[in-house]
Amino acid sequence: MSTETTTAVEPKRESLFSKKNRKLLTDPLDDSNPITVQVLGICSALAITVQVQQAVIMSLAVLFVMIGGNVIVSMMRNIIPDRIRIIVQLVVIASLVIIVDEVLKAYSPDISEKLSVFVGLIITNCIIMGRLEAFALGNKPGPAMLDAVGNAMGYAWILLAVALVREVFGSGAISFPGVGQVKFLPEGWFMANGGFYENNNLMILPPMALITVGIIIWIQRSRNRSLIEEN
Amino acid sequence: MEYLSLFVKGIFVENMIFAYFLGMCSYLAVSKTVKTAVGLGFAVIFVLGITVPINYLLENFVLKEGALTWLSPEYATVDLSFLSYIMFIAVIASMVQLVEMIVEKFAPALYGALGIFLPLIAVNCSILGGALFMQERQYPSIGEATIFGLGSGVGWLLAIVAIAAIREKIRYSNIPAPLKGLGITFILTGLMGMAFMAFMGIEI
Numbered sequence: 336m337s338t339e340t341t342t343a344v345e346p347k348r349e350s351l352f353s354k355k356n357r358k359l360l361t362d363p364l365d366d367s368n369p370i371t372v373q374v375l376g377i378c379s380a381l382a383i384t385v386q387v388q389q390a391v392i393m394s395l396a397v398l399f400v401m402i403g404g405n406v407i408v409s410m411m412r413n414i415i416p417d418r419i420r421i422i423v424q425l426v427v428i429a430s431l432v433i434i435v436d437e438v439l440k441a442y443s444p445d446i447s448e449k450l451s452v453f454v455g456l457i458i459t460n461c462i463i464m465g466r467l468e469a470f471a472l473g474n475k476p477g478p479a480m481l482d483a484v485g486n487a488m489g490y491a492w493i494l495l496a497v498a499l500v501r502e503v504f505g506s507g508a509i510s511f512p513g514v515g516q517v518k519f520l521p522e523g524w525f526m527a528n529g530g531f532y533e534n535n536n537l538m539i540l541p542p543m544a545l546i547t548v549g550i551i552i553w554i555q556r557s558r559n560r561s562l563i564e565e566n
Numbered sequence: 567m568e569y570l571s572l573f574v575k576g577i578f579v580e581n582m583i584f585a586y587f588l589g590m591c592s593y594l595a596v597s598k599t600v601k602t603a604v605g606l607g608f609a610v611i612f613v614l615g616i617t618v619p620i621n622y623l624l625e626n627f628v629l630k631e632g633a634l635t636w637l638s639p640e641y642a643t644v645d646l647s648f649l650s651y652i653m654f655i656a657v658i659a660s661m662v663q664l665v666e667m668i669v670e671k672f673a674p675a676l677y678g679a680l681g682i683f684l685p686l687i688a689v690n691c692s693i694l695g696g697a698l699f700m701q702e703r704q705y706p707s708i709g710e711a712t713i714f715g716l717g718s719g720v721g722w723l724l725a726i727v728a729i730a731a732i733r734e735k736i737r738y739s740n741i742p743a744p745l746k747g748l749g750i751t752f753i754l755t756g757l758m759g760m761a762f763m764a765f766m767g768i769e770i
Binding site: 371374375376377378381382421422425426429430432433436437451452455456458459460461464540541542543544545546548549550552553554555556557560562563564 | 584585586587588589590591594595648649650651652654655656659660663685688689690691693694695698699702742743744745746747748749750751752753755756757759760763
């Protein structure tokens with residue numbers, strides 16, 4: 336990110352937080368955002384953004400699987416035969432996803448019920464495969480971990496932004512685990528109680544997820560014009 | 567009749583793209599021209615039509631609780647369903663590899679058309695999604711599972727060909743620069759999704 340240029344003196348031996356490595360963390364937030372620029376991991380980003388709570392759980396799951404997958408594949412990068420690397424990567428990812436799924440089922444069965452098949456679909460979430468192919472296979476575990484964290488964060492902020500818009504306009508409230516629903520408007524304002532305000536139910540339906548992401552892309556690209564496509 | 571209803575439901579009512587957003591990555595990446603979109607679409611139908619029934623057999627004779635009773639009645643309490651992700655993805659990855667080799671050997675013309683898309687499909691979420699939905703919905707027979715797979719594939723083809731045709735035309739339109747490419751494709755897909763919602767709740 337151009338705005339985050341620092342004047343730190345670069346040490347001779349590359350430390351874990353050198354300028355280059357810091358770029359690995361910050362780039363995916365904007366310039367090479369996995370969702371809006373690299374077009375990876377769209378499926379889950381759209382399907383589970385009805386509620387902020389689900390989006391947070393999904394982001395944490397992806398963060399865990401990405402760090403695990405990137406570090407493991409990066410450690411094995413010299414012994415994986417090139418021809419079968421996709422299957423090896425899928426097996427590593429699938430094992431991590433099974434861990435996530437079992438933990439979710441054990442500790443929050445209702446969330447696991449709501450996410451339904453989308454926990455399993457983390458396996459084919461292209462953001463994970465994409466980063467393994469593009470980064471972990473050619474780099475040491477340290478930078479691979481930073482790359483995983485950066486990309487998972489870039490994924491997470493888009494997910495949270497979409498979920499926030501959809502939940503606030505779609506249900507007029509945000510539900511937190513343990514706290515329950517937090518409403519923003521007084522009860523009397525709602526149509527059902529004789530008021531004037533009605534929740535926009537369209538926001539909860541699938542098409543608005545796509546349009547919300549489209550608008551986020553629009554805003555991001557008009558602020559960062561280097562990302563604009565030719566046609 | 568039930569089969570027909572399942573097939574139509576898979577194409578329109580429960581469209582993989584517009585209702586569940588599955589396979590969005592390749593949908594967005596490979597929809598620049600109609601020709602490549604058609605190629606990928608047929609490859610998806612093909613692979614879904616093969617992997618869903620295989621995974622159905624796997625689910626019902628290996629993974630489900632009590633599925634192993636055909637081996638010996640004492641396995642009635644064994645529940646291997648926690649292994650389903652890894653089994654399904656292994657089946658899909660190896661089937662894709664196998665299909666690629668068979669097509670290359672016996673139908674070089676088809677391989678020329680589908681070849682480059684086949685490896686992409688192993689990580690297309692709609693394939694694993696098809697297997698997982700099959701598991702969740704518990705179809706009563708392998709026939710219905712196959713029809714569900716084929717129907718979802720046709721729905722996916724329909725969606726990608728439609729968006730590719732629109733993108734070919736929209737290239738000449740005057741769109742705000744930051745929306746060009748990806749942005750407008752998202753919004754168009756959203757609008758098409760709204761149109762497809764009109765099919766919701768239709769019972770055939």
